[in-house]
Amino acid sequence: MTQIRLSYCIALLVIGTIVSSSSLAFQILPRISDVDRQLTSVGSNRWLDGAGQLVIGRFAQMIKHPVHEAIVLNALGCVVPPGDESECVTIDAVKKHQVLLYGVRWPDDPPFALNRTSPPRISGCNPNVTLRSTAQPKCWYGLFTDAAQSAPKRLAKQPEKPAFGPGDYLLYRSHFGDLQFLHSMAARDGEPAEETLQRMRMWARFLWGIAIKEIPTDQYIRNLNVEQLERLFPGDMTATNLFATGIVEVRKHLDEVAMGALLHMVQDSFSQAHTGRLPESGVRCKDIPRFLQPGKISQFYSYAGQIGSQHDREDTFKALSLQTLQTQPSVVDASRAFLTLWQEHASWEQAEKYFNCVFDLAAPQAPSGPGPYSQ
Numbered sequence: 001m002t003q004i005r006l007s008y009c010i011a012l013l014v015i016g017t018i019v020s021s022s023s024l025a026f027q028i029l030p031r032i033s034d035v036d037r038q039l040t041s042v043g044s045n046r047w048l049d050g051a052g053q054l055v056i057g058r059f060a061q062m063i064k065h066p067v068h069e070a071i072v073l074n075a076l077g078c079v080v081p082p083g084d085e086s087e088c089v090t091i092d093a094v095k096k097h098q099v100l101l102y103g104v105r106w107p108d109d110p111p112f113a114l115n116r117t118s119p120p121r122i123s124g125c126n127p128n129v130t131l132r133s134t135a136q137p138k139c140w141y142g143l144f145t146d147a148a149q150s151a152p153k154r155l156a157k158q159p160e161k162p163a164f165g166p167g168d169y170l171l172y173r174s175h176f177g178d179l180q181f182l183h184s185m186a187a188r189d190g191e192p193a194e195e196t197l198q199r200m201r202m203w204a205r206f207l208w209g210i211a212i213k214e215i216p217t218d219q220y221i222r223n224l225n226v227e228q229l230e231r232l233f234p235g236d237m238t239a240t241n242l243f244a245t246g247i248v249e250v251r252k253h254l255d256e257v258a259m260g261a262l263l264h265m266v267q268d269s270f271s272q273a274h275t276g277r278l279p280e281s282g283v284r285c286k287d288i289p290r291f292l293q294p295g296k297i298s299q300f301y302s303y304a305g306q307i308g309s310q311h312d313r314e315d316t317f318k319a320l321s322l323q324t325l326q327t328q329p330s331v332v333d334a335s336r337a338f339l340t341l342w343q344e345h346a347s348w349e350q351a352e353k354y355f356n357c358v359f360d361l362a363a364p365q366a367p368s369g370p371g372p373y374s375q
């Protein structure tokens, strides 16, 4: 899964991994030059310095292209023929939608503070600097590797429990632990689809509330009464802490960040490495018929059996092109529909109708498994 997930949803780490850890300690949003570099082939590596070289050297097989960004920009109105979505990622477009795109990227690279009293014993980690791939690429990679190595051991001991949870670093939880639903994936093998979906719904409701400015961003999440979200974030953590630790520039626009995070989850659910979908039937959404219904979800995938997969070379833009050329509604259409509802300031009760349509389960009890990319 490490490879698969990186190939599909950490594509944006290109931005992070091509910069040095020292010069950009506090830089968070992509600089224009970074985007420019990203648009150029990463193969030559000629811009990389020490830390960047190390990370990108190992990740070169997996880092592809900014697929999430292309989908969002396409959904926002960039007009290209299906299959040419990558052309939407231009410097001007990225600059114009920087905060929304920060949110789209957030589930892959959430900023968080390192434990100062017991910092990770990984080289390149400075506990005084907020951890994010752009700020501390070497440390980020070290932690990611540590999480990937420890997760199977933890799961072997307690298969019923996610490998990581509250108290662990966000990076561990988001990619290998209880927060994998951020990517439309199950937290462990054998998790019933309706359980994964329940968490995704809770998350979507929370994000939607922030996106339409009805959920406060300065109160502890545990006090917000959003279903059982307090179980995931039991401590003194606000939405501002969650989405913008160390990143002051985005705090005025957490509505956009939340919307981006929601789009990320929706988009990952169209990735064949994350979620199994049946072919779409042509039917309209039952409760909100102005939108077409995507293929029903047959299964959420989980990462355990995906470890070691050789499917790390999938061309991500190719996968997106195949999607948009052959599927209607596509991942772009679904993203556009959520953006439309957001622009209309739809209530969660309205937005949920479309959520239910996009995440309609063919078999609620279907247990999660590794999916087609198992070993």
Ligand SMILES: [Zn+2]
Residues within 6 Å of the ligand: 009, 010, 107, 108, 182, 183, 264, 268
């Ligand atoms: Zn993802």
